[in-house]
Amino acid sequence: MSWNTFGRALRFTTWGESHGPGLGVVVDGCPPGLALTAEQIQPFLDARRPGQSKFTTQRQEADQVKILSGVFEDTTTGTPIHLMIENTDQRSKDYSEIAKSYRPGHADYAYDAKYGIRDYRGGGRSSARETAARVAAGAVARAIIPEVTVTAYVCELGGDAIDPANFYTDEITRNPFFCPDAAAAKRWEEKVDAARKAGSSLGAVVECVATGVPAGWGAPVYAKLDSDLAAAMMTINATKGVEIGAGFKAARLTGEENADAMSPGDDGQPVYASNHAGGTAGGISTGQPVVVRTAFKPTSSILTPVPSITSDGEATEVRTKGRHDPCVGIRGAPVVEAMMALVLADHKLLHRGQMG
Numbered sequence: 422m423s424w425n426t427f428g429r430a431l432r433f434t435t436w437g438e439s440h441g442p443g444l445g446v447v448v449d450g451c452p453p454g455l456a457l458t459a460e461q462i463q464p465f466l467d468a469r470r471p472g473q474s475k476f477t478t479q480r481q482e483a484d485q486v487k488i489l490s491g492v493f494e495d496t497t498t499g500t501p502i503h504l505m506i507e508n509t510d511q512r513s514k515d516y517s518e519i520a521k522s523y524r525p526g527h528a529d530y531a532y533d534a535k536y537g538i539r540d541y542r543g544g545g546r547s548s549a550r551e552t553a554a555r556v557a558a559g560a561v562a563r564a565i566i567p568e569v570t571v572t573a574y575v576c577e578l579g580g581d582a583i584d585p586a587n588f589y590t591d592e593i594t595r596n597p598f599f600c601p602d603a604a605a606a607k608r609w610e611e612k613v614d615a616a617r618k619a620g621s622s623l624g625a626v627v628e629c630v631a632t633g634v635p636a637g638w639g640a641p642v643y644a645k646l647d648s649d650l651a652a653a654m655m656t657i658n659a660t661k662g663v664e665i666g667a668g669f670k671a672a673r674l675t676g677e678e679n680a681d682a683m684s685p686g687d688d689g690q691p692v693y694a695s696n697h698a699g700g701t702a703g704g705i706s707t708g709q710p711v712v713v714r715t716a717f718k719p720t721s722s723i724l725t726p727v728p729s730i731t732s733d734g735e736a737t738e739v740r741t742k743g744r745h746d747p748c749v750g751i752r753g754a755p756v757v758e759a760m761m762a763l764v765l766a767d768h769k770l771l772h773r774g775q776m777g
Contacts, residue, residue: 427656427763428764429644429767430767430770430774431448431449431565431763432449432450433448433555433763434446434447435554436554437508438540438548438550438551439508439540439544439546439548440508440540440542441508442508443505443507444550444551444553444554445504445505445554445557446503446504446554446555447502448501448504448561448562449501449502451499451502451561452565453499454496454497454499455496455497455565456495456496456564457497457561457564458492459485459487459488461560462486462504462557465559465758466484466485466486466506466560469552469556469755469756470483470484483507484553485507486504486506487506488502488503489504491503497564502561504557504558504561506554506557508550519541520541522731522732522739523730524729525729525739526718526721528547547658549659549746549749552658552753552756555657555756558759558763559758559759559760559763560762562763562766562767563762565770566762566765568633569633569634570631570632571629571631572629572630572758573599573627573628573754573755574599574627574628575599575600575626575628575754576601576626577625578598578605578612578613578624578751579612579613579616579624579625580624581605581609582605582626584602584604587601587604589602589603597751598613599751599754599755613748613751616747617747620724620740621723621725621747622719622722622748623719623720624717624718624719624750625716625749625751625753626714626716626750627750627757629754629757630710630712631761631765632710634700634706634708634710634711635706636690636705636707637776638705638771638772639701639704639772640704640705641704641705642704644704644771645703645705646701646704646705646768647699649764650711650713650761650764651663654713654757654760657715657753657756657760658749659718659749659750659753660715660717661716661718662715662716663714663716664699664714665698665699665713666698666699666700666701667697667698667699668714678697681693681696681698690708693707696712699713700712706768711761711765715753715757717749717753719748720746720747722741723741726739726740
């Protein structure tokens, strides 16, 4: 049994490999009558696109999206929306040396153990290249939730965190790190460049905030909004941890500190003193901003030799050539945004289906 589909009311299925002729996604369950064009989708793909600075992989892909179905006269029809992106800059020869060796930290051995065959060219389906399809699907999801604003940014890189007092939303698009702190972005230039030159890599933490989410989305047991968000983020390549709201810090608070005290507002809605819960309570949105943090491990493809084994079980050393992100978490920000949008759109449709 194969698992390439995510979602309930809004379902998306991605297809394609890193070094195949192309990749894409089929989005099913999108309501009819929504405005949707390739021009709406393209800016999100441009944000994730490789080769835009020396701090990311130098693979050059235009990532131009094509809408093959589900849209007529720039309007969704309610039928499956098929989006396709061509691969144009594959260099499969870069991976010839690891055809019979397992890259530590990658899915190489696990794939072989499960399927008995693997696409060693960039990792096939396990490559972060697959996330381009998710970003395209996320643009469709945003058309379903126009009342919601989703913003992701890198809040920590290589153990160096931003200063919340120096947070400026406009700064996120002004540097190659999706960083809201200009001073931190300047420091990160040196950190990432040093790791790249050393043939190594760094990890990062991406925070994503969704504002405008009304109270009531989600369900109290097996379709919790926060559990679906956690599952969505954990499907992204290189993700090793997810926090909702205060996350692990909540375990170090007292009950009264963590309570998110409420007081009556002028419009009859509650006013919260804090948001340690990250915009959810009992698996249902509270009307506060939904806050998710995703931890990305250092990129496993590095030039530094690492001990490993061959497919024959012999000892070897692996030095991964090719073009790789020295910090995969940087381009993870647009992917986290997309997954947040997809989960929220799914839960909006589920809520409408149950509550009318």
